[in-house]
Amino acid sequence: MGDETATSMLKRQAAEHAVAFVQSGMTVGLGTGSTAIFATRHIAALLQEGALREVVAFATSVAVRREAESLGIPLLADDMPRAIDLTIDGADEIDPRLDLIKGGGGALLREKIVAEASRRVIIVADDGKLSPCLGTRWPVPVEVLPYGWQSQARYLATLGAEVALRRDAAGAELRTDQGNLILDCRFGPIADAADLARSLAARAGIMEHGLFLGIAHDVVIAGCDGIRHLRRGGGGAAGLEGRP
Numbered sequence: 001m002g003d004e005t006a007t008s009m010l011k012r013q014a015a016e017h018a019v020a021f022v023q024s025g026m027t028v029g030l031g032t033g034s035t036a037i038f039a040t041r042h043i044a045a046l047l048q049e050g051a052l053r054e055v056v057a058f059a060t061s062v063a064v065r066r067e068a069e070s071l072g073i074p075l076l077a078d079d080m081p082r083a084i085d086l087t088i089d090g091a092d093e094i095d096p097r098l099d100l101i102k103g104g105g106g107a108l109l110r111e112k113i114v115a116e117a118s119r120r121v122i123i124v125a126d127d128g129k130l131s132p133c134l135g136t137r138w139p140v141p142v143e144v145l146p147y148g149w150q151s152q153a154r155y156l157a158t159l160g161a162e163v164a165l166r167r168d169a170a171g172a173e174l175r176t177d178q179g180n181l182i183l184d185c186r187f188g189p190i191a192d193a194a195d196l197a198r199s200l201a202a203r204a205g206i207m208e209h210g211l212f213l214g215i216a217h218d219v220v221i222a223g224c225d226g227i228r229h230l231r232r233g234g235g236g237a238a239g240l241e242g243r244p
């Protein structure tokens, strides 16, 4: 790992800690982003060396599906299985209640579908993602149907957001895996995230938003001082209870 940056190393450490909870025979949700990808790669390595067996995966984006395919991880098609045992995913901002903002990579809709179908969701991140209040550090990504999207942008502005249409590196409108657009909504610190989530869900044309409230069961945070494993409602560091 000679040229691995410090942040990248923390992301990998958090992801590999979470993979210790994957057991043989599980159906696993593969998250999207530069942190979750380390979990996908580690699962692939463990499958290859035989430390894990009979794991099947469900991908949260086209990008992670391609990566998992290239690594030889057995993948389910897009038909949702009856249950996903464990999903490991990243986040952009994490508050003390373990509520999240997600969607920096544009995968929020599929990620929320997979998270809501999962028995357990472990979020992995470096400690730069921690925040006292959602919205302090990151805009809320809102996925909108391209049809009439300007109306949704105006609606979001009435909720107090500074709204920006997300563009790709070439400056073109970014399209999600569903062909939708992303509006990045800068609200500043959000006093009542549940109320905002209700307002976002109430509007036609808004397909999904990046507030993930009450969804994460565990958050694994890697920092210079080591790994912290936080559990919803459980507060502090938890013991390791990985693969037997």
Ligand SMILES: O=C[C@H](O)[C@H](O)[C@H](O)COP(=O)(O)O
Binding pocket: 031, 032, 033, 034, 035, 036, 089, 090, 091, 092, 102, 103, 104, 105, 106, 107, 108, 111
């Ligand atoms: O849409 C992308 C996802 O929500 C990512 O999990 C999130 O943006 C965190 O990504 P990263 O690990 O690259 O910071």
